[in-house]
Ligand SMILES: Nc1nc(=O)c2c([nH]1)NC[C@@H]1CN(c3ccc(C(=O)N[C@@H](CCC(=O)O)C(=O)O)cc3)CN21
Ligand SMILES: CC(C)C(=O)C(=O)O
């Protein structure tokens with residue numbers, strides 16, 4: 001809302017917006033009065049009671065410590081401020097700004113289309129909402145494959161402009177020099193092997209990897225190479241559980257599985273998949289467990305709004321701004337004089 005507009009709203013209707021940071025805002029932000037008529041009350045998430053409330057920011061050391069304790073690392077994607085906000089408040093250890101946002105947020109055919117500038121825009125919005133989780137940004141296709149220097153330049157842009165804490169890139173042994181280059185510059189790298197969607201055209205589509213003996217051996221070779229290059233963890237996507245378990249047992253860094261069974265050091269899912277925020281009938285990868293039905297809930301709410309507008313049930317009196325009685329009387333008198341109606 002513009003300054004001019006804010007000045008028009010009577011001060012009496014201003015309330016302290018109860019934010020998701022809890023009821024007691026620090027003094028530094030207590031001037032953040034917004035002209036909202038209602039303090040949002042949510043029965044399912046009482047203010048200040050979210051799992052991540054007051055949690056210290058997750059760092060690379062926190063992740064290391066979870067790994068040592070054999071406690072599974074939780075990771076989910078987010079692509080904007082609200083989706084990062086809810087993931088952070090739910091207490092996720094890591095939030096990934098995946099290039100899958102090309103498909104789930106931008107409506108592109110696959111992930112190869114998304115540009116660096118677009119990834120940076122989404123990273124920035126996620127970073128603003130994330131107070132606790134460790135953030136990772138996917139390097140989009142074409143921004144790291146040419147040479148280690150190109151990879152480092154892109155990784156620096158993701159951190160400086162995207163405001164995220166680490167980068168992820170797809171590829172195994174052939175990417176080791178790039179992973180080493182970025183890591184040595186002080187940017188943590190999450191590797192990603194198995195099904196690498198940016199390479200779908202040479203994989204023959206989104207296909208399970210490491211199903212054959214040769215494929216499984218290649219996966220182990222790749223995992224060891226990215227570890228050796230300095231990756232702080234490695235995503236294993238769409239590989240048999242047996243192979244992922246073996247890789248996990250033979251590495252000294254965490255494995256983050258997606259469609260890789262229960263033997264990994266952690267799990268990641270695409271948020272819109274697991275919350276069910278997509279039209280009915282969409283075919284999901286086999287590994288997705290749908291924990292919610294956000295689409296139906298949004299549909300219900302929007303259709304109820306539509307019905308209320310059509311029937312004039314909304315807005316009701318409580319959603320309107322009353323004029324003081326004396327002002328209204330004066331106003332009506334003036335209208336009568338001017339022959340308005
Ligand atoms: N919304 C969304 N969720 C994802 O998990 C995801 C994306 N988008 N986009 C990028 C990649 C693509 N992903 C996918 C997509 C499909 C399958 C899939 O359908 N796999 C088949 C097996 C295919 C085969 O091996 O022949 C399956 O049955 O799960 C797997 C991973 C994972 N990533
Ligand atoms: C599925 C995860 C690992 C990913 O790379 C993405 O969301 O882009």
Ligand SMILES: [Mg+2]
Pocket residue numbers: 098099100111138197
């Ligand atoms: Mg990705």
